[in-house]
Amino acid sequence: MTGHEFGHHLGLPRALSGLPLSPLVPGYGTLAAAQHAAGLRHLGEVLRAGPEGLRVLDGLYVSAGPRGRRRVDAALLDDLAASSGPAAAPLAARLAALHRADPQAVRRVVLYQLICLLQEHPEARRAQSARDAGVHADEVAGLVAAARLRPVLDRRQRDAAESLAEAREQRRLHRLRDLLGRLPADGGDPALAALRTEVTGRLRGVEDAVRCGRRAEDRGDHREASAAYLRALREATDDRRALSALVRVHGRRPRLVAELADYQVELSWKDRRGTPGEWRLLRLLRDGRGKPVVRSVLGAGTTPAGTVRDPGAAPGSTVRYAALPMRDGRPDGPPLVSRRLLVAPEVERLVLTDGPDRIDGTWQRPAAAVAVTVEHTAPDGTTAELDSGEGGFTATGLPSGGHAFRIVCHYRAPDGRRVSSPGIRATATVHPWPAPVDTLSARADDGSVRFAWTGADEAEVRLVVWPGGAPAPGTRLRTDALPAPLDWPGEGDARRPPPGSCTEVAAVAVRGARAVAGPTVDVEAVRPVPGLVAHRLPDGLAQVSLDWPGDATHLLVGWEPLRSGDGGERTVTVHAYRRGGLRLPVGPDAVRVRATALPRVPGAVVVTPDAAEAVLPPDASVAYQLVRVTGRFRGRGHTLLRVTLAAAGVLPEVPEFVCVARGGTLRPRDASDGTTLVRIPGPELARHGSLERELPAAPCPAPYTLRGFLLGEHAASVRLEEPPLASLVVR
Numbered sequence: 001m002t003g004h005e006f007g008h009h010l011g012l013p014r015a016l017s018g019l020p021l022s023p024l025v026p027g028y029g030t031l032a033a034a035q036h037a038a039g040l041r042h043l044g045e046v047l048r049a050g051p052e053g054l055r056v057l058d059g060l061y062v063s064a065g066p067r068g069r070r071r072v073d074a075a076l077l078d079d080l081a082a083s084s085g086p087a088a089a090p091l092a093a094r095l096a097a098l099h100r101a102d103p104q105a106v107r108r109v110v111l112y113q114l115i116c117l118l119q120e121h122p123e124a125r126r127a128q129s130a131r132d133a134g135v136h137a138d139e140v141a142g143l144v145a146a147a148r149l150r151p152v153l154d155r156r157q158r159d160a161a162e163s164l165a166e167a168r169e170q171r172r173l174h175r176l177r178d179l180l181g182r183l184p185a186d187g188g189d190p191a192l193a194a195l196r197t198e199v200t201g202r203l204r205g206v207e208d209a210v211r212c213g214r215r216a217e218d219r220g221d222h223r224e225a226s227a228a229y230l231r232a233l234r235e236a237t238d239d240r241r242a243l244s245a246l247v248r249v250h251g252r253r254p255r256l257v258a259e260l261a262d263y264q265v266e267l268s269w270k271d272r273r274g275t276p277g278e279w280r281l282l283r284l285l286r287d288g289r290g291k292p293v294v295r296s297v298l299g300a301g302t303t304p305a306g307t308v309r310d311p312g313a314a315p316g317s318t319v320r321y322a323a324l325p326m327r328d329g330r331p332d333g334p335p336l337v338s339r340r341l342l343v344a345p346e347v348e349r350l351v352l353t354d355g356p357d358r359i360d361g362t363w364q365r366p367a368a369a370v371a372v373t374v375e376h377t378a379p380d381g382t383t384a385e386l387d388s389g390e391g392g393f394t395a396t397g398l399p400s401g402g403h404a405f406r407i408v409c410h411y412r413a414p415d416g417r418r419v420s421s422p423g424i425r426a427t428a429t430v431h432p433w434p435a436p437v438d439t440l441s442a443r444a445d446d447g448s449v450r451f452a453w454t455g456a457d458e459a460e461v462r463l464v465v466w467p468g469g470a471p472a473p474g475t476r477l478r479t480d481a482l483p484a485p486l487d488w489p490g491e492g493d494a495r496r497p498p499p500g501s502c503t504e505v506a507a508v509a510v511r512g513a514r515a516v517a518g519p520t521v522d523v524e525a526v527r528p529v530p531g532l533v534a535h536r537l538p539d540g541l542a543q544v545s546l547d548w549p550g551d552a553t554h555l556l557v558g559w560e561p562l563r564s565g566d567g568g569e570r571t572v573t574v575h576a577y578r579r580g581g582l583r584l585p586v587g588p589d590a591v592r593v594r595a596t597a598l599p600r601v602p603g604a605v606v607v608t609p610d611a612a613e614a615v616l617p618p619d620a621s622v623a624y625q626l627v628r629v630t631g632r633f634r635g636r637g638h639t640l641l642r643v644t645l646a647a648a649g650v651l652p653e654v655p656e657f658v659c660v661a662r663g664g665t666l667r668p669r670d671a672s673d674g675t676t677l678v679r680i681p682g683p684e685l686a687r688h689g690s691l692e693r694e695l696p697a698a699p700c701p702a703p704y705t706l707r708g709f710l711l712g713e714h715a716a717s718v719r720l721e722e723p724p725l726a727s728l729v730v731r
Helices: 028-037 043-047 074-083 089-101 105-119 123-132 137-149 155-169 173-182 190-218 222-235 240-250 574-580 682-688
Strands: 061-064 068-071 257-261 264-268 278-286 292-296 307-310 318-327 348-355 358-364 371-377 383-386 392-396 401-412 418-420 424-430 437-445 448-455 460-464 476-478 502-511 514-525 533-537 541-545 554-561 568-573 582-585 591-597 605-607 612-616 620-629 638-647 656-663 675-680 690-694 704-711 719-721
Touching: 028 043, 028 089, 028 155, 043 074, 043 089, 043 105, 074 089, 089 105, 105 123, 105 137, 123 137, 155 173, 155 190, 173 190, 190 222, 190 240, 222 240, 240 278, 240 292, 240 318, 257 318, 264 318, 278 307, 348 424, 358 401, 358 424, 437 502, 437 514, 437 605, 448 502, 448 514, 448 605, 533 612, 541 591, 554 582, 568 574, 568 582, 620 656, 620 704, 638 675, 638 682, 656 682, 675 682, 675 690, 682 690, 704 719
Parallel strands: 514 605, 620 719
Antiparallel strands: 061 068, 257 264, 264 307, 278 292, 278 318, 348 358, 358 392, 371 383, 371 401, 401 418, 401 424, 437 448, 460 502, 476 514, 502 514, 533 541, 541 582, 554 568, 554 591, 591 612, 620 638, 638 690, 656 675, 656 704
């Protein structure tokens, strides 16, 4: 009859027996988490029982054909792992592994989950809930009866029931006893009853081993005591008495190194066993009531020997560590024990910097520290506490000499006590520092610059140029970190800056190996203007040409009459000059034209070179024309060339006038392009003002064309006014 194992005689008292109060499978928590992540109400849904439903009372079965059934075994679970979707396949594989370890495990887990699922609903709805959960119709009534008869577990009891197998696997007998104590003693689960009996017997053996160890320890036989305590710990890995006794016996010579590093505890040890294995790390401490507490550094995990960091040690607590050798999940020998360690990290990256009558300290403060105090000891031995901030302190008014400091971090222990670190000590020396430069000035002097300063008593003043910008005045420096002294050429205190340079010159007070940054002054050396040339144009204008000086952006161009009258000046930009040149309204009189580059740095001391200049003589012109003279006899005449000089003032030099002839009607290009007909020296033209010269009758075959030219170095200073071309053609 279906349900025979559980009686299934519905209505009879105590008919159902052996109902599971616990799944009793290791790793159940991980398995249940994967089940919930896959969206399954219970693990039986992984089995795909088919339309007939799942049978659980007389064994775990799924439908096979119209009226058949198939027992759930490893082969079926392997097939499900290979054919299920990505969510259910891993669960089927885990169930297959459980079945191979214990053929009753999968059925026990599914039955446990189904009973808990039904107990979450009122009794009137449990039958429908069983059908909704996919239970076979023949077993719905039996399963509902099972949910009624098995004790209902609260959340705390369910946690205990689902943790039993893991505690048993880890040999944590004391925890196992506590978990069993949470569950009903008469729950009707024979597996739990057997487990209670097993735990009671094993704990009795643990008690015997601990008593044996104490007797051996009392008589001074530490080897026998260690062996007895180790037997107890192998049987119950969570027996704190055995562990504490082993730590006490083997802690006299610490062989586990525990140090603070980067605000954590760093543990280092070596595995001296013939065949190295795994180790379990334990943190030993006392709680606020003084009760011993043991915490695993790696949770339930183990690690090979080497170096491991424990980030879980509470700041302000005193801890001790034990490294327990493990083999096949059991202790493999006595533990390695560390010394007691106060978890109170010191400040890191402490830097002490001396200054004028002062010392500045900076550090990196541990995040858990509630305060940092500084104790200062002066050269005369007096001690005082200094005010400190989050990242350092400043001690001022200090005499020269050596000063000692002790920096202590303070923590709030887990029990609320204020705990101080041992502290670190450091020394620094206050050296005599130079007095700073108070002011720095500069003035331009005939192409040079002269510097002057105040302050810096009994110190050397060094002028430097800082790459990347000068530090703020008063900044303390090391002499070997200063730039090279200012290397401008010059004599005495007059220095010539490089043309076109814009320099921030800084003063630094130097005394021995220490220096103090001082004020700065900007010096700009304007480039000279090369290639200045000016020549006159009609109507009192002058055309100016020059070579634009380097990176200058503006020029100041001015003119000044040599005799009397008003001059003028004009600011010219590089773009305007290169686009349209430069014309100045200088007037007809002789003028001096000057050009200088304008400075680019506002407020800088400007060193200017001698201005480029050109003297433009008075406005002057030479005009020439042909004059035909008719003869008295037979109408024969001759041709004269009249040359006239007109000037607004006295000219220092007058260029030579030359007239040439070239065959044809094209004008000669220059004074050498043709036959020279007339040559009038400049002094002669200046003396007479106007001269006439008779031209040769036939200098070359007609028609020919005449043209005049001005020659000499002053030719550009005098305009040549030419007559119409037609009047210069002789036919």
